[in-house]
Amino acid sequence: MSNKLIDKLNQGPVICAEGFLFEIERRGYLSAGEFVPTVALDRPDVLEALHRDFQHAGSDIVQAFTYNVHREKVRVAGKEHLLEKLNRAALQIARKVTNISLDQPKPNLMAGNISNSNIWNENDKKVQLEVEKMFSEMAQWAVDEKADIMIGETFYYAEEAFKALEIIKKTNLPAVITIAPMGENKMRDNWSIVDTCKELEQRGADVVGMNCFRGPNTMKQFVLEIRKAVKCHVAALPVPYRTNIKHQTFFNLPDRSNECGCESPHGRTFPTALDPLYCNRYEIAKFSKEVYDKGINYLGVCCGASPALIREVAHAVGLRVSGSKYKENMKNHFMYGDNQRIPKHIKEYGDLA
Numbered sequence: 001m002s003n004k005l006i007d008k009l010n011q012g013p014v015i016c017a018e019g020f021l022f023e024i025e026r027r028g029y030l031s032a033g034e035f036v037p038t039v040a041l042d043r044p045d046v047l048e049a050l051h052r053d054f055q056h057a058g059s060d061i062v063q064a065f066t067y068n069v070h071r072e073k074v075r076v077a078g079k080e081h082l083l084e085k086l087n088r089a090a091l092q093i094a095r096k097v098t099n100i101s102l103d104q105p106k107p108n109l110m111a112g113n114i115s116n117s118n119i120w121n122e123n124d125k126k127v128q129l130e131v132e133k134m135f136s137e138m139a140q141w142a143v144d145e146k147a148d149i150m151i152g153e154t155f156y157y158a159e160e161a162f163k164a165l166e167i168i169k170k171t172n173l174p175a176v177i178t179i180a181p182m183g184e185n186k187m188r189d190n191w192s193i194v195d196t197c198k199e200l201e202q203r204g205a206d207v208v209g210m211n212c213f214r215g216p217n218t219m220k221q222f223v224l225e226i227r228k229a230v231k232c233h234v235a236a237l238p239v240p241y242r243t244n245i246k247h248q249t250f251f252n253l254p255d256r257s258n259e260c261g262c263e264s265p266h267g268r269t270f271p272t273a274l275d276p277l278y279c280n281r282y283e284i285a286k287f288s289k290e291v292y293d294k295g296i297n298y299l300g301v302c303c304g305a306s307p308a309l310i311r312e313v314a315h316a317v318g319l320r321v322s323g324s325k326y327k328e329n330m331k332n333h334f335m336y337g338d339n340q341r342i343p344k345h346i347k348e349y350g351d352l353a
């Protein structure tokens with residue numbers, strides 16, 4: 001069993017870029033709403049570029065883009081015949097990018113990925129068995145394609161997260177399990193957030209924590225509680241959206257400028273009209289630094305993440321990465337910089353710009 005993940009976490013921060021669904025949609029190669037990624041087969045070059053961009057920005061982990069590429073979701077989209085091909089192609093691209101050394105080589109890890117099935121039912125053993133089979137085939141493909149670790153993520157049923165962990169444990173790979181409780185601030189099957197993570201640790205997860213659905217404002221309190229309650233490493237990967245006490249997740253987050261008549265054709269901002277609710281990079285940096293200072297070493301950003309935000313996370317916890325070369329440099333700005341060459345009359349024009 002590779003202990004590279006734990007060794008690295010014991011030494012300091014580990015960055016994991018997630019949220020590829022939104023980013024590939026933004027780049028124009030995925031249908032919003034349906035959210036079944038076929039980019040691994042349609043445009044492998046686009047997926048490879050995405051992974052490279054996030055590596056350049058400081059991600060230590062290349063997570064294979066198999067989110068939602070499970071039998072149920074692929075079936076809904078009428079693409080079940082592509083299931084195994086899509087999984088293997090995504091895993092192979094992740095493996096390829098992991099092996100590329102950037103200008104600052106670091107021991108990157110390739111992750112297989114399983115996630116919320118969207119059919120889990122706490123009262124239906126038949127459905128649970130179906131989910132078990134879905135997870136098992138994906139875990140096997142990840143092992144075949146030489147994943148270093150396994151990530152199980154975005155679970156809003158505790159028992160589904162336990163099932164994912166059980167399947168991952170059979171691979172003997174390090175297990176990262178992150179949960180994504182909805183607006184009720186508990187798991188759908190009534191487990192508390194903290195108890196779910198404690199149980200995951202008891203059952204052998206190497207890293208437990210939270211990802212997706214919640215922005216920094218509504219994730220922080222819970223990941224800090226988790227940090228206090230478990231001994232293992234803790235993960236925190238919020239979405240970069242300004243969720244708040246009344247709207248804990250991005251699913252029902254209203255556009256605060258509703259009065260302006262901003263278009264939102266589905267009656268909600270999720271998932272295609274969230275742009276005005278985006279966190280800026282300093283908010284993401286602040287969150288990352290605050291939770292890192294409290295002992296949370298596994299950091300990242302989920303749906304909505306861009307390479308610039310991942311680089312910001314890396315910088316917030318004191319890392320220098322390949323993309324640091326291009327970090328902001330306001331001193332050379334043509335109006336707001338303090339470079340000697342910038343003429344006084346142009347600087348003064350800045351307030352009127």
Ligand SMILES: [Zn+2]
Pocket residue numbers: 018019211212213239302303
């Ligand atoms: Zn996400």
